[in-house]
Amino acid sequence: MSLIVQKYGGSSVADAESIKRVAKRIVEARRAGNDVVVAVSAMGDTTDELMDLANEVTPIQAPRELDMLLSSGERISMALLAMAIKSLGHDARSFTGSQAGMITDSVHGAARIVDVTPVRLREALDEGAVVIVAGFQGFSRESRDITTLGRGGSDTTAVALAAALDADVCEIYTDVDGVFTSDPRIVTKAHKLDRITSEEMLELAGSGAKVLHIRAVEYARRHGVTLHVRSSFNNSEGTIVYDPERLPEGGAVEESVIAGVAVDLGQVKITVVGVPDVPGAAAKIFKIVARTNANVDMIVQNVSAAATGRTDISFTVPKSDGEKALTALSDAQESLGFESLQYDDQIGKLSLVGAAMRSAAGISARLFEALYEAGINIEMISTSEIRISVVTRADSVNAAARAVHTAFDLDGDDDAVVYAGTGR
Amino acid sequence: MSLIVQKYGGSSVADAESIKRVAKRIVEARRAGNDVVVAVSAMGDTTDELMDLANEVTPIQAPRELDMLLSSGERISMALLAMAIKSLGHDARSFTGSQAGMITDSVHGAARIVDVTPVRLREALDEGAVVIVAGFQGFSRESRDITTLGRGGSDTTAVALAAALDADVCEIYTDVDGVFTSDPRIVTKAHKLDRITSEEMLELAGSGAKVLHIRAVEYARRHGVTLHVRSSFNNSEGTIVYDPERLPEGGAVEESVIAGVAVDLGQVKITVVGVPDVPGAAAKIFKIVARTNANVDMIVQNVSAAATGRTDISFTVPKSDGEKALTALSDAQESLGFESLQYDDQIGKLSLVGAAMRSAAGISARLFEALYEAGINIEMISTSEIRISVVTRADSVNAAARAVHTAFDLDGDDDAVVYAGTGR
Numbered sequence: 055m056s057l058i059v060q061k062y063g064g065s066s067v068a069d070a071e072s073i074k075r076v077a078k079r080i081v082e083a084r085r086a087g088n089d090v091v092v093a094v095s096a097m098g099d100t101t102d103e104l105m106d107l108a109n110e111v112t113p114i115q116a117p118r119e120l121d122m123l124l125s126s127g128e129r130i131s132m133a134l135l136a137m138a139i140k141s142l143g144h145d146a147r148s149f150t151g152s153q154a155g156m157i158t159d160s161v162h163g164a165a166r167i168v169d170v171t172p173v174r175l176r177e178a179l180d181e182g183a184v185v186i187v188a189g190f191q192g193f194s195r196e197s198r199d200i201t202t203l204g205r206g207g208s209d210t211t212a213v214a215l216a217a218a219l220d221a222d223v224c225e226i227y228t229d230v231d232g233v234f235t236s237d238p239r240i241v242t243k244a245h246k247l248d249r250i251t252s253e254e255m256l257e258l259a260g261s262g263a264k265v266l267h268i269r270a271v272e273y274a275r276r277h278g279v280t281l282h283v284r285s286s287f288n289n290s291e292g293t294i295v296y297d298p299e300r301l302p303e304g305g306a307v308e309e310s311v312i313a314g315v316a317v318d319l320g321q322v323k324i325t326v327v328g329v330p331d332v333p334g335a336a337a338k339i340f341k342i343v344a345r346t347n348a349n350v351d352m353i354v355q356n357v358s359a360a361a362t363g364r365t366d367i368s369f370t371v372p373k374s375d376g377e378k379a380l381t382a383l384s385d386a387q388e389s390l391g392f393e394s395l396q397y398d399d400q401i402g403k404l405s406l407v408g409a410a411m412r413s414a415a416g417i418s419a420r421l422f423e424a425l426y427e428a429g430i431n432i433e434m435i436s437t438s439e440i441r442i443s444v445v446t447r448a449d450s451v452n453a454a455a456r457a458v459h460t461a462f463d464l465d466g467d468d469d470a471v472v473y474a475g476t477g478r
Numbered sequence: 479m480s481l482i483v484q485k486y487g488g489s490s491v492a493d494a495e496s497i498k499r500v501a502k503r504i505v506e507a508r509r510a511g512n513d514v515v516v517a518v519s520a521m522g523d524t525t526d527e528l529m530d531l532a533n534e535v536t537p538i539q540a541p542r543e544l545d546m547l548l549s550s551g552e553r554i555s556m557a558l559l560a561m562a563i564k565s566l567g568h569d570a571r572s573f574t575g576s577q578a579g580m581i582t583d584s585v586h587g588a589a590r591i592v593d594v595t596p597v598r599l600r601e602a603l604d605e606g607a608v609v610i611v612a613g614f615q616g617f618s619r620e621s622r623d624i625t626t627l628g629r630g631g632s633d634t635t636a637v638a639l640a641a642a643l644d645a646d647v648c649e650i651y652t653d654v655d656g657v658f659t660s661d662p663r664i665v666t667k668a669h670k671l672d673r674i675t676s677e678e679m680l681e682l683a684g685s686g687a688k689v690l691h692i693r694a695v696e697y698a699r700r701h702g703v704t705l706h707v708r709s710s711f712n713n714s715e716g717t718i719v720y721d722p723e724r725l726p727e728g729g730a731v732e733e734s735v736i737a738g739v740a741v742d743l744g745q746v747k748i749t750v751v752g753v754p755d756v757p758g759a760a761a762k763i764f765k766i767v768a769r770t771n772a773n774v775d776m777i778v779q780n781v782s783a784a785a786t787g788r789t790d791i792s793f794t795v796p797k798s799d800g801e802k803a804l805t806a807l808s809d810a811q812e813s814l815g816f817e818s819l820q821y822d823d824q825i826g827k828l829s830l831v832g833a834a835m836r837s838a839a840g841i842s843a844r845l846f847e848a849l850y851e852a853g854i855n856i857e858m859i860s861t862s863e864i865r866i867s868v869v870t871r872a873d874s875v876n877a878a879a880r881a882v883h884t885a886f887d888l889d890g891d892d893d894a895v896v897y898a899g900t901g902r
Contacts, residue, residue, distance in 0.1 A: 070534035104554065110494035111558045112565035119564070122572055123557035126550040130528065133547035134535050140543070141536035148546055153622070174622070198577070198598070 056222040057089040057179075061189065061212035065229050066286040067131045068098035076227075076286065077138035080184055084144055089179050091219060093189040093212035094135055096127025117162035121191075121202045125151070128188035128208075136186045145183040149174060151200070152193030155218075156211065158201045160194040165201035167192060167210065167273075170218035179219075187215060206267020213270045217277035224279050226266065227286035232293030233258070233265055235314040235464040240452045243459065245466030247293045247313060251409045252281075254313040255295045257441040261405035262318030271295065298409070311417070312408035312462045317455050319448055321351060322376040323401045323434070325368040326383065328393025336367060338390055339383070346382045348375035352403075352436040352443065364393070368434060370445065373399065401433065402451025405443040406458060412439050424461035430454045480646040481513040481603075485613065485636035489653050490710040491555050492522035500651075500710065501562035504608055508568055513603050515643060517613040517636035518559055520551025541586035545615075545626045549575065552612035552632075560610045569607040573598060575624065576617030579642075580635065582625045584618040589625035591616060591634065591697075594642035611639060630691020637694045641701035648703050650690060651710035656717030657682070657689050659738040659888040664876045667883060669890030671717050671737060675833045676705075678737040679719045681865040685829030686742030695719065722833070735841070736832035736886045741879050743872055745775060746800040747825050747858070749792040750807060752817025760791060762814055763807070770806045772799035776827075776860040776867065788817070792858060794869065797823065825857065826875025829867040830882060836863050848885035854878045 060080065067073050083090050095101075104123050108115050115123075132148040139146035155171030175185045189208025192201045203210055209226060216224035233255065236244040250258075252275035259268040265283060274281050278300050284292025329335050336355060343350060353369045371379050380397055383390070411417050421442055425432060430453065434445035446454050459465060484504065491497050507514050519525075528547055532539050539547075556572040563570035579595030599609045613632025616625045627634055633650060640648035657679065660668040674682075676699035683692040689707060698705050702724050708716025753759050760779065767774060777793045795803050804821055807814070835841050845866055849856060854877065858869035870878050883889060 070531060073535055107494060107554070107558060108561060111497055111562045114565060115561050116564045116570075119557040119560045119570075119572055122553055122560075122574075126553040126557075129546055129550040129553070130531070133543045133550075134531060136543045136546075137532060137539050138535045140540045141538060146540075146543075148543055150546075 055087055055089060057091070057219055058083055059091045059093065059212050059216040059219065059221045059224045061093045061208055061224070061226045062095065062286060063208060063228060064095040064098050064100070064131075066227055067094060067135065070134070073097075073131070073134050073138050077135060077142060079286070080135075080139055081142050081144050084184055091175060091179070091185040091187065091215055091221070092135070093187050093208055093215060094128060094131050095189045095208040096124075097131045097134075100127040100130065118197075118199055121162045121200050124202055125188070125191040125200050128190055132186045132188050136184075139184055139186075145181070146186060147178045147183045148186040148188070149178075150188050151191035151211075154187045154215070156187075156192040156214065157195055158192035158203070160197040160199065160201065162199075162201055164204035165192055165194065167203070167214050170214050172215065172218050175215070175219065187211065206269050209267045209270035210273055213273045213277070213279050213281070216279045217273070221279070223282050224274065225282045225284060225292075226270075227284060228265060229285065229287065230265060231285045231288070231290055232283050233263070233295070233314070235312075235466075236455055236459050237263070237317060238469075240317055241315065241456050241459045242469040243456075243465035245464070248291070249294045249296060250313050252295050252297050253440060254407050254409050255281075257405070257407040257438065258314055258316050261316035261407065261441065261443060262320065262403065263314070263316045266295070311410045311414050312406060312464060314407055315455050315459050315462075315464065316405045316407065317451055318403040318405070319451065320373055321370040321401060321403055321445075322373050323368055323370050323396075323398040323445065324376065324379060324383070325366055325396040325398070326390075326392045327366050327396060328362070328364045329367055330391050331363050331365045335390075339367060340369075342382050342386050342390070343369070343371075343379050346375065346378040348372075348379040352434050352445065354434045354436075370401065370403070370434070400448045401445050402448040402454070403443055403445050404451055404454050404458065405441055406462070407441045409440050411441070418442050420461060421458060424457050425454055428453060428457035430457070479511055479513060481515070481643055482507055483515045483517065483636050483640040483643065483645045483648045485517045485632055485648070485650045486519065486710060487632060487652060488519040488522050488524070488555075490651055491518060491559065494558070497521075497555070497558050497562050501559060501566060503710065504559075504563055505566050505568050508608055515599060515603070515609040515611065515639055515645070516559070517611050517632055517639060518552060518555050519613045519632040520548075521555045521558075524551040524554065542621075542623055545586045545624050548626055549612070549615040549624050552614055556610045556612050560608075563608055563610075569605070570610060571602045571607045572610040572612070573602075574612050575615035575635075578611045578639070580611075580616040580638065581619055582616035582627070584621040584623065584625065586623075586625055588628040589616055589618065591627070591638050594638050596639065596642050599639070599643065611635065630693050633691045633694035634697055637697045637701070637703050637705070640703045641697070645703070647706050648698065649706045649708060650694075651708060652689060653709065653711065654689060655709045655712070655714055656707050657687070657719070657738070659736075659890075660879055660883050661687070661741060662893075664741055665739065665880050665883045666893045667880075667889035669888070672715070673718045673720060674737050676719050676721050677864060678831050678833050679705075681829070681831040681862065682738055682740050685740035685831065685865065685867060686744065686827065687738070687740045690719070735834040735838050736830060736888060738831055739879050739883050739886075739888065740829045740831065741875055742827040742829070743875065744797055745794040745825060745827055745869075746797050747792055747794050747820075747822040747869065748800065748804060748807070749790055749820040749822070750814070750816045751790050751820060752786070752788045753791055754815050755787050755789045759814075763791060764793075766806050766810050766814070767793070767795075767803050770799065770802040772796075772803040776858050776869065778858045778860075794825070794827070794858070824872045825869050826872040826878070827867055827869050828875055828878050828882065829865055830886070831865045833864050835865070842866050844885060845882060848881050849878055852877060852881035854881070
């Protein structure tokens with residue numbers, strides 16, 4: 055008998071009908087002879103509606119109370135889902151984060167899981183029940199308060215349960231068929247990947263692919279949890295996200311060179327112009343940026359102009375961090391001694407990801423050539439062991455993605471099907 | 479420093495504006511130098527909406543899951559209320575039933591409080607915080623599950639907290655000014671009582687007065703909690719519900735003979751016609767009715783007709799219990815040997831309540847005379863130590879209430895103000 059953890063997002067349980075549909079799917083997995091544990095998000099827009107209500111009451115919400123408020127959303131969906139399963143003749147029990155033993159630190163709104171003690175879940179499974187767990191929420195032993203995990207929280211709940219219960223697989227149900235070689239709304243020839251390594255998935259998620267949250271992928275990788283990303287709207291096989299060192303049955307996997315092309319339009323570029331080219335100048339700049347908690351992604355430093363002894367330093371940060379980084383630098387202009395600041399929110403980032411990149415030669419040359427042939431100018435470049443990212447103008451990044459997708463032989467035979475759903 | 483427990487019902491926290499208004503009221507009580515503990519219901523129609531959702535998913539809801547679902551309503555209101563208070567500059571913390579130590583048995587949907595261990599509430603009070611507790615819900619130690627208390631639950635939560643914390647007073651905020659001598663929508667001359675004994679309040683609540691739930695009054699009486707029933711829409715003093723053996727400061731209270739006149743249109747009368755007048759006949763009948771869990775209120779047995787050796791037995795039950803009692807009796811016609819059954823849903827019950835009734839003579843004579851003069855026929859009579867109830871035709875019970883109210887000198891000088899609210 056296998057143990058399967060399934061995760062359903064808000065769009066999969068948006069109303070009573072959807073809940074009944076998901077219940078049937080869970081019962082099918084149970085009837086096939088599996089133990090089933092389900093992590094569920096709040097229904098549809100519940101979390102946004104609760105947030106609106108909180109904003110009506112006060113613009114500044116006490117974090118402890120906000121977590122208490124928002125965590126009520128999953129209690130509604132999980133209780134309804136358990137009822138729906140029971141009405142189909144199978145035992146089911148719902149558990150809050152704290153009942154499920156989802157122990158976190160006390161950082162409200164962005165708590166990290168520190169331990170999972172699924173005693174009650176094991177008992178319920180032993181008694182033959184389907185277990186439903188509230189996603190997104192936990193419990194701090196220290197403060198004895200309810201916490202929430204922040205963005206991507208329900209994915210993380212599912213992965214943490216799979217790790218703690220030593221599940222055979224963690225199925226992440228979503229409104230797309232799996233992980234694609236690129237965003238099908240941009241690259242119509244994108245095709246679904248049957249498999250991808252967790253390392254590649256991590257780079258794709260970090261480069262703008264939205265199908266899985268980076269934090270859940272990290273957790274899965276660290277704990278050796280195999281993920282299966284698939285659609286809740288059909289029965290097709292999705293994409294297996296696996297650790298090549300813990301190969302799924304079937305032995306060695308033929309790895310393709312490139313897993314996918316990701317596009318990210320959520321970054322801005324800040325350029326510090328005329329920085330004195332002396333040792334420690336860059337350190338000073340990024341110390342000031344770090345103090346604002348801005349998440350710096352790419353950094354490029356120009357070659358110094360010999361005549362002036364000055365250089366330019368450009369970096370990218372998420373749009374939401376742009377303004378505070380800019381303000382902090384502007385405030386420190388005198389001590390840093392730079393000439394001016396430039397702010398550019400019309401950039402796009404394209405990332406090419408593939409685990410085999412580390413052994414295969416000529417990948418970057420092929421990438422730059424494809425962009426050159428498509429007439430696209432590269433403004434910044436950064437690389438990791440299995441990723442190359444380039445920054446282009448925002449309005450040419452989609453064309454860039456299509457050109458690169460074709461150049462690396464990723465195009466499928468048919469156009470990908472794009473769903474109307476919102477993606478969780 | 480006094481400790482005040484306040485209870486706000488769903489209509490007092492129906493939307494963001496109402497929550498802010500209630501928050502101000504709580505802060506005023508805190509600023510006046512009191513420790514404040516608040517029990518709060520779910521916002522407006524939340525509970526009904528959750529119930530509708532459950533009905534859409536399945537007509538038969540697992541009781542454990544239904545409690546999980548319904549208990550989410552108070553988490554929303556209490557978190558918002560705590561936020562609102564904090565935004566006014568006072569510390570506030572919300573607690574679920576289980577966090578508040580509201581320990582119940584495991585009867586889902588109608589759990590009884592078995593213990594209250596308000597350790598965390600005391601800690602929060604000691605730290606100067608206003609404490610907000612989810613009404614209506616508790617936690618079963620035995621099953622480790624969340625329970626709900628059923629009808630009148632939030633009133634009971636407030637009273638149980640007041641008892642456990644040894645509060646000076648438990649203020650029940652509602653949308654009327656207090657406890658009236660009769661329902662002002664029926665008897666326009668009804669006036670607000672300044673005081674009423676808990677015994678009288680118990681009889682009034684049991685006789686159809688809706689301002690307080692009978693269970694909360696019982697709990698208050700058993701634990702010596704003084705209640706103050708008052709409006710959340712103004713600052714007027716309401717009605718004190720007290721135990722005369724634990725007199726509030728000020729010593730002896732001059733008790734009036736009659737506290738009030740209650741009307742109940744929620745009962746039906748079942749008559750078992752032609753019952754063999756032999757020992758044990760009534761016992762057999764009510765054993766069968768008891769098996770249906772129908773809550774029998776009044777019973778009248780006619781004098782047996784000597785010629786036939788048969789008699790008629792009439793009793794009243796709440797409308798919701800009527801059909802099942804009727805069916806059970808009908809199924810047992812052969813063994814009981816009666817001739818036929820009559821079902822009458824056009825009855826009204828009028829109850830006259832007053833603690834001094836036990837010492838004052840002639841009360842019932844005066845009641846019957848008032849009804850006779852108003853031309854109203856009495857169909858059944860029952861009495862307790864401090865209550866007389868009569869059954870009349872449904873369409874004459876309101877006129878009966880007005881006549882009795884006048885006959886016992888209860889009429890106020892002015893017409894009572896009737897609010898549009900829903901009461902709860």
